[in-house]
Amino acid sequence: MIPGLVVGHSVFHWITQSFVVVLPEIQQAFSLSSVALGGILSARELASGLVKIPAGLASDALARYWRWLLVTCLVAGASGALVIGVSTSYALVVAGMITVTVAHSVWHLPASASLSHHFRLRRGMALSFHGIGGGVGDALGPIVTGALLLIMTWRELLTTYSLAAFALGVIAIWAYSHIGRTPTAPGPAVGQRIELTGRLVKDPVLWGLALVYGLRAMALVALVTILPLYLDNELALSPASRGFHIGLLIVIGLLTKPVVGHLSDRLGRKQVMVPGLVWSAAMALSLTVFDTGVPLTAAVALLGLFLYPDQPVLTASVFDLVGPDVGSTALGLVSFSGGLMAAVSPLIAGALYQARGFGTVAIYAAILFAASALAFGTIPVAEPAG
Numbered sequence: 470m471i472p473g474l475v476v477g478h479s480v481f482h483w484i485t486q487s488f489v490v491v492l493p494e495i496q497q498a499f500s501l502s503s504v505a506l507g508g509i510l511s512a513r514e515l516a517s518g519l520v521k522i523p524a525g526l527a528s529d530a531l532a533r534y535w536r537w538l539l540v541t542c543l544v545a546g547a548s549g550a551l552v553i554g555v556s557t558s559y560a561l562v563v564a565g566m567i568t569v570t571v572a573h574s575v576w577h578l579p580a581s582a583s584l585s586h587h588f589r590l591r592r593g594m595a596l597s598f599h600g601i602g603g604g605v606g607d608a609l610g611p612i613v614t615g616a617l618l619l620i621m622t623w624r625e626l627l628t629t630y631s632l633a634a635f636a637l638g639v640i641a642i643w644a645y646s647h648i649g650r651t652p653t654a655p656g657p658a659v660g661q662r663i664e665l666t667g668r669l670v671k672d673p674v675l676w677g678l679a680l681v682y683g684l685r686a687m688a689l690v691a692l693v694t695i696l697p698l699y700l701d702n703e704l705a706l707s708p709a710s711r712g713f714h715i716g717l718l719i720v721i722g723l724l725t726k727p728v729v730g731h732l733s734d735r736l737g738r739k740q741v742m743v744p745g746l747v748w749s750a751a752m753a754l755s756l757t758v759f760d761t762g763v764p765l766t767a768a769v770a771l772l773g774l775f776l777y778p779d780q781p782v783l784t785a786s787v788f789d790l791v792g793p794d795v796g797s798t799a800l801g802l803v804s805f806s807g808g809l810m811a812a813v814s815p816l817i818a819g820a821l822y823q824a825r826g827f828g829t830v831a832i833y834a835a836i837l838f839a840a841s842a843l844a845f846g847t848i849p850v851a852e853p854a855g
């Protein structure tokens with residue numbers, strides 16, 4: 470189960486992070502301002518948030534069909550990447566990005582719920598391994614894309630990636646055949662499910678987690694949107710060097726992700742999340758000081774230590790709080806609220822960068838990371854099952 474989900478997750482993140490690397494090329498191709506470029510990422514975050522609640526409800530109700538939900542997500546993601554690759558207008562790029570995002574967002578719900586269901590005592594670790602798949606795509610996608618940009622156009626790259634995703638979607642029909650809740654553990658009836666969902670909506674701890682999710686996502690998407698432009702426009706790095714630094718940001722997280730997940734299972738979610746978010750705030754600020762050569766590379770690597778590994782811990786915190794029958798719905802509610810918050814962040818970051826430069830964006834992200842640490846520290850989160 471885990472290897473198949475890891476590979477599928479990797480494909481989504483490979484495409485998403487490759488898109489980040491080619492943002493300067495897309496900006497040039499369509500003569501976009503930094504704010505307009507941020508609009509693409511805002512559309513991504515908004516689509517991700519809006520789809521989460523209906524997708525969460527559907528994922529819980531269709532637990533026996535998680536296999537087919539996951540396969541459909543892979544095919545839809547491949548279709549979106551193809552649309553971006555052949556796009557002739559800004560609108561088509563946005564449409565393709567929304568398609569990839571919706572598929573990716575829906576994917577997370579049955580994938581996370583199935584892992585949480587089957588690995589309840591090692592939830593943080595199992596979700597971290599799933600996150601490793603995303604980390605592999607996050608890390609290798611930018612590096613490979615940066616190198617291939619030397620011999621291929623951004624359109625050719627995304628089109629090629631879409632064909633690979635289509636092929637994996639076909640393979641997944643077989644690979645995911647054992648994913649889904651067994652007939653011996655049926656879900657609740659419709660009326661009971663509505664009652665359970667109503668309780669979720671009234672749970673202040675769940676909304677607290679949604680706030681943390683949103684603040685963290687706002688900080689992350691601000692950096693992801695502007696860092697490639699900063700490396701290209703201000704530091705004049707080559708596409709290969711740009712891809713290397715974005716990939717490095719994620720490679721470090723790939724190595725630390727299972728450790729962070731394991732520590733959260735052993736020590737508690739709060740004991741890991743709070744110092745980790747504070748670390749991310751400090752390292753975001755370090756980018757304003759170290760902007761050349763080895764110091765820049767080191768600052769990027771240090772930022773990556775917790776930038777992505779915190780996501781599985783936050784997801785595990787949601788599943789710790791709720792029962793298995795509404796796990797996807799709870800994650801959908803948290804992601805929906807957080808996604809709406811994150812949707813405005815690329816526009817804010819783009820405007821700040823255009824008016825004041827990268828230093829202001831780094832400060833903005835650091836404030837958001839610090840605020841998320843403070844919020845998580847005050848929430849009475851559930852302890853991991855032991």
